[in-house]
Amino acid sequence: AWAYPTARHDAPALFDSVATEAARQVGQLNAHHVAQLVWAFAEARHSAPALLDVLAERFLSLRGRWTLKDCSDVAWGYATLGHAVPELHAAIAGFASTRIDRSHAADLAALLWAFGKVGQEALQLLDGAAPVFAANVRTLTSEELLQ
Numbered sequence: 001a002w003a004y005p006t007a008r009h010d011a012p013a014l015f016d017s018v019a020t021e022a023a024r025q026v027g028q029l030n031a032h033h034v035a036q037l038v039w040a041f042a043e044a045r046h047s048a049p050a051l052l053d054v055l056a057e058r059f060l061s062l063r064g065r066w067t068l069k070d071c072s073d074v075a076w077g078y079a080t081l082g083h084a085v086p087e088l089h090a091a092i093a094g095f096a097s098t099r100i101d102r103s104h105a106a107d108l109a110a111l112l113w114a115f116g117k118v119g120q121e122a123l124q125l126l127d128g129a130a131p132v133f134a135a136n137v138r139t140l141t142s143e144e145l146l147q
Contacts, residue, residue, distance in 0.1 A: 001040040012046060019048035026054050031062040035070035038077035047081050056085040063091065068099050072107040075114035084118040105139060 001018045022029070022037055029037070034055050041048055059066075059074055071092045078085060096103070096111055 001037060001044075010044070015041065015044055015046040015048065019046075019051040023051050023054045026058045029055075029058055031059060031065045031067070031070050034059045034062070035073040035077075039073045042077035042080035045081070047083070049083060052078065052081065052083045053085070056088045060088060060091060063095070066092075066095055068096060068103050068107050068111075071096055072110045072114075076110045079114035079117035082118075086118075089115060089118055105137075106141075 001015065018037075019041075038052070038055055041051070056078070075089060075092050078088065092111070093115060096108070100108070
């Protein structure tokens, strides 16, 4: 599904079909697959609330297999689609706050933007991210600087 928004090609019928099938096969998805699906639906601006609920449950069940990049993509996707799942965002904030010292500034920027957009408080993450941003400010794009 990610190829279509990457190519800037609108395919709502395809995304409706993918949503139905992905929900049916959700138990076969790993954390990275969930992140890719959430990213694709968000990038396509195709809301599928029932799928997003199922994917949130699946992602939460895969704790321990998360990467910060996958967490960043998931949080960004849910925020972009305006689909708040407080338990998911709280779990991602907790995970990210323990990995700040190994984080890419761009992933942190996307996470913090997503948390702000859905109203998720992440004070520990904000405090920990400041030194990462300061140390990597020259590597950030103008968009990341704004986030």
